[in-house]
Amino acid sequence: MRKSSLMVLATVATLFIVSWIFKGIALEDIYESNYLQGFLLTFSAFLTLSIMSFLYKDNPFYKFSEHLFVGVSAAYAMVVGFWTTIVGNLVPRLSESLSNFFQIPYQEGTYNFFYYLPVIFGLMLLMRLSKKHGWMSRIPLAFIIGTTAGLNFIGYLRSDFTNQIAATFIPLLGAAGEWKGIGDFFSNLSLSAGGQLVMMLSNWVIFLGVFCGLIYFFFSREHTGLFGKASRVGIWILMITFGASFGYTVMGRISLLVGRITFLFKDWLGIIS
Amino acid sequence: MKNSLADRSSGGIICAALITIFFFSGPLHSQEDLVSLSVKKIAPPSSLLATDHKYDNGNSISLSWVPSIDDALMNNPIVAYKLYRSSNDTEPNLIAELPPGSSYFLDNGVSTDNSYSYSVSASTNAYEVLSNRTESITPQSEWINYNKKYLFLMVMIISGAIMYFIVSAKRGKELFVRKIAGLEAIDEAVGRATEMGRPIMYIPGIQDMDDVQTIASLTILGRITRTIAEYDSKIFMPVARSLVMTAARETIKASYQAASRPDSYSDDMVNYITDEQFGYVAHVNGLMVREKPATVFLLGAFFAESLILAETGNSIGAIQIAGTARPAQLPFFIAACDFTLIGEELFAASAYLSGEPMQLGSLKGQDVGKAIAMFFVLLGVLAATVSAAWDIELFNNLLDNLNELFS
Known part of the structure; x- marks a missing residue:
């Protein structure tokens, strides 16, 4: 190890110990185990x-x-998975003796032969560890992928297709009874948020956004001519949306950063109240 | 005259007697009589009907009744309708309390194993009057939900179109798919990594195999690793889910076999890191700066980690091709990556890359779905506009029918 690296390591270790002691003293009136809390902070x-x-x-x-993060979180995920899924969900439905072994209440009357399927599939997945029987792991994988595709097909067809189409059935000339001719429209022109003009513009943006967006995602035709122009409008609307979304999400991330900085300056250093 | 005087005096005596009786005989009715009179003043709800709720799995019964006629009065004395359910002729239990004016309730707390009878009462602040009890009814479960017939029609049309195009492609018909910019760059990106002698990093998102984006990502992985195997380049793939690791190893192994290089394949190409989102991100970031891949693929379902990963990839000078169907993460990929597959393009990519009839047919079939969507969007907007502006019956009906079709 180089001398400079040793210097950095020694400095950090010293700062750590100093901080630990100071924090321990500062927490004396709050916690009984003040030095342990000081160490954790x-x-x-x-x-x-x-x-x-x-x-x-x-x-x-x-x-x-x-x-440390990877090791702790991977181990934690495995332990949680075992105790919540296998012990928490499966065991009390399958076996009374195993429930007693894990000291959890047996759910009488919930036994079903089909609960053995996940057990069998889980064991088949573990067959990957064997070179000879590794092929067996493909069967539960195929089951998972096939079931996912089948279930999602209907779900997405409803949420992303039919519901989306129905939500686009909007009037382009204002709400029911608002349109009383072009003369009336211009004589009562207003930029108020709930006004006819704003609502019309909003509906036009939704309609054009959906229609041109669909054209952009149409893969069976080259995007040239009028079709290409509509596609360009589609991608522009998408990009404007992404820009707004970018700003919105970055603001959310800033709040996370503020959270960590607050921890450092308030909880650890105690500089801010 | 005498007679008339006598008549008058006798009439007066009778009146006086009646007045005396009135004042000294106490109240006209007892307290109980008053209540019973008041009870009679409120009419009970009538025509209570319990019917099996159609097209379900036998867990609900529809109840409808005609509200009490007193419910429509100016000073409505009714404060609630109380619904009672008796299971297998046992003691009735209160199951719901509904506001005045109610005439319908869907009881979701039943099963096909029992029979049920119901009664409903109109309730004032002081008392309640019960309707007649219904006949016993046992809910039935149905195999087919006819309420979803239009959805079924959509599924049939789109599935039919997909099957038609798959068959056409298998018969050798050329199916045109427009160029997708990000995908055109894949071969170039793999070639760049080979020339530089640096590895390729593939990140399939952080979701499990029950997410279609992960499935799409692994399909693309199959095509990319085939090119990698042909170029004899190197790939490493950190994953956040154990099942994805298994599926990815299978996919890469198959690609290496297809490229006639099974010996070059190693299980170490795919590594499980952790399920924890930011633990995974911390490790992948570290890997990026240590291994310095020439090309990074970020294809799949991403969340808050998208920008962190893409920025780190950008900082090491890797060419980055990203794609996700999560709208909130797309802006970050667009900002930090060289090419981005936006939403549907991620799903189209596998078909485009493979050129297989099955996948191309599927893509073309989905385009039929989009054409249908465009047609109905135009029709619906026209109907909604004319209906709102001019209230023409033909368009009103058209809008109602379209709403029923797509709701």
């Missing part, structure tokens, strides 16, 4: 800063945090 701040250090470049502190 300091460690959280260290991990936060380690992850943020990636903005500078890849470094050992980032690697440490990354591997």
